[in-house]
Amino acid sequence: MVGAWGRRLSNNENEVNGMFENIQNYSQRTVTLNFAAAVTDYELEFDGERIWVRSATAEFDLKLDRRSDIAKTMSAKKGLVIPFKRLFITTTGANDIVLFLSNPASVRFEESEVNVDSIDKLEKTLTLTYGEETIAAAATLIIAANTGRKALTIYNGGAESLFIGGDNLVTILNGLTIPFGQGFTLDRYTGAVYGICASGGLDCRYFEEG
Numbered sequence: 001m002v003g004a005w006g007r008r009l010s011n012n013e014n015e016v017n018g019m020f021e022n023i024q025n026y027s028q029r030t031v032t033l034n035f036a037a038a039v040t041d042y043e044l045e046f047d048g049e050r051i052w053v054r055s056a057t058a059e060f061d062l063k064l065d066r067r068s069d070i071a072k073t074m075s076a077k078k079g080l081v082i083p084f085k086r087l088f089i090t091t092t093g094a095n096d097i098v099l100f101l102s103n104p105a106s107v108r109f110e111e112s113e114v115n116v117d118s119i120d121k122l123e124k125t126l127t128l129t130y131g132e133e134t135i136a137a138a139a140t141l142i143i144a145a146n147t148g149r150k151a152l153t154i155y156n157g158g159a160e161s162l163f164i165g166g167d168n169l170v171t172i173l174n175g176l177t178i179p180f181g182q183g184f185t186l187d188r189y190t191g192a193v194y195g196i197c198a199s200g201g202l203d204c205r206y207f208e209e210g
Helices: 002-011 013-025
Strands: 027-035 039-056 061-063 072-074 079-091 097-105 128-135 142-143 149-155 163-166 177-178 183-186 193-196 202-209
Touching: 027 039, 027 163, 039 072, 079 097, 128 142, 128 193, 142 202, 149 163, 149 177, 149 193, 177 183, 193 202
Parallel strands: none
Antiparallel strands: 027 097, 039 079, 039 097, 061 072, 061 079, 079 128, 128 202, 142 193, 149 183, 149 202, 163 177, 163 193
16 A cells, blocks of 8 residues: 555656646735835836735826836726736825735735636736726716727626716616626727716726726
8 A cells, every 4th residue: 555655646746746836836915105205117026917906095107017118097996917027106296005916817815806817718808907986876987988998897796776878977867777786798899988876885896808
């Protein structure tokens, strides 16, 4: 029995070593940045695939890998799924920012973070932006127009119906209804999306592929 067990370990040695190598490739990092004044292209090095803004006292611009890249405007409770090796942060004034960085993208940080790992064909998406908005009883901007958008999914995480439209004239009478606990995907629409609900305070989540 001892000899047979020993041979079994030997036959699987490469597989076991591979498992440990995969474990070592998983990494995550929490970065707290306290800017007392404006800063341009503050650099962070981290080889990762996911960025989640846990908190930020103001919006900031984020570039990936190169200072010459187009900046993405980020704010609290928003994130990106895209491979990167460096981050460049620009803020126009004082800002306290907490970032969660991970590699690979399947490493998650908290229950409130949107799970993007099950989205179909994610590997073919250049970038994925996701976040949340609190919908009021008046027209509320969920996401701004984006000419580079490939698809957009709006999810109603509240306890009542969400009504969406393409401008701030949307009402509960003329908007497209998304029942609570359900989502709606727009495959080709690149314009802005507004939402409204009857009572206010509704939790809305979105995924934007671009």
